[in-house]
Amino acid sequence: MSTPARPRPDASMTLLREVMERPLDPGYAAAARARADGTAPGPRRRRLVLTLALAATAGLVATVGVVALRAPAAAGTTGALRAEVEDRQAQVDGLAASVEESRAAVAAAEEAALGPGAAATSERTERLGVLTGDLPVTGPGLRVVVADAPSAAADASGSPRTDEAADAGRVRDRDLQTVVNGLWVAGAEAVSVGGQRLTARTAVRGAGEAVLVGYQPLAPPYTVEAVGDPADLATGFALSAGGRYAAGLADYGIRVTTTEEDELHLPAAAGLRPELARVPDDAATDAP
Incomplete structure (x- = not known):
């Protein structure tokens, strides 16, 4: 007849026993063994790899930004704007020519309405028109x-x-x-x-x-x-x-x-x- 196994006296102190028997976390212990064997990257190597990765990312972002900023406007948009400006300018020139014709007609009507005293009045009006820019x-x-x-x-x-x-x-x-x-x-x-x-x-x-x-x-x-x-x-x-x-x-x-x-x-x-x-x-x- 077998004797039942007696529980360990320190069974209630599992955490304290783990701390005493294995002071290092298993992950830290594995990293320490890798450094001892020479197979783990050192701090300098890790920093170098991180620096190169950040530099490559920053360079890529800068390149994309420069390309986006310096990209030429669409040819269709530029051509449409230029055509609209030229069309508006042509309309302004046409209206200016119409204004000149209307001014000439108004001047002729004024001269006809003034009658005999048109010469003196016309000279004074012409001088005033030159000074004001109306003529x-x-x-x-x-x-x-x-x-x-x-x-x-x-x-x-x-x-x-x-x-x-x-x-x-x-x-x-x-x-x-x-x-x-x-x-x-x-x-x-x-x-x-x-x-x-x-x-x-x-x-x-x-x-x-x-x-x-x-x-x-x-x-x-x-x-x-x-x-x-x-x-x-x-x-x-x-x-x-x-x-x-x-x-x-x-x-x-x-x-x-x-x-x-x-x-x-x-x-x-x-x-x-x-x-x-x-x-x-x-x-x-x-x-x-």
Whole structure:
């Protein structure tokens, strides 16, 4: 007859016995044996592998980002936008021609309505129309062409130095404003910028990289034309603050060319409308 096995006295202390008999976790023990045998990668090797993996991941992400940013726009989209811009510009040109025809018809009707006193009144009206820009002007004058520096036309490389140099050589709205003011000071009777007639209410301003005259965007080179005595305009402009400013633009590579012209044609200003009107005293007296 067999004697039943007696339980161990320390059966209730299994955890304490495990700690005393096997102080290392089996995983740690296996790693220690692998290091002792020389088959486990050392800390340096693990760090090197981790570094290479992170570098490869970062390089892949950067490459994908650069490719996405520099991907050219779809040819169809660019072509459609260009076609729409050209179509809108053609519509604007057609409306401008219609305005010129309407102005000529209004002038003829005014002359017919004035009757015998049309000569004196017409001369005064014509002078006022020239000053306000309501009438086109043809005559001798001065042409000033302001062009960007060659560095401004270079492709943007992303380099801060390159981009700064290109920006310094680009013609800004303030440059054209100063040139125009110099021509007015020199005695110009009428001035246009890029074919757009200037009036007392016309703004030359910038919108991003574009220069606007009124609401019409212009592209370089910018042509400024002034009607008046060519010699007097050339001398007065060179001596004015605007002329000295234009000469100083050469330090930034901006090219300013001035030529005297025998005949210039400046169109009438677009969008003119009367803001104030009153009935003359004699007309009020004669009214029934």
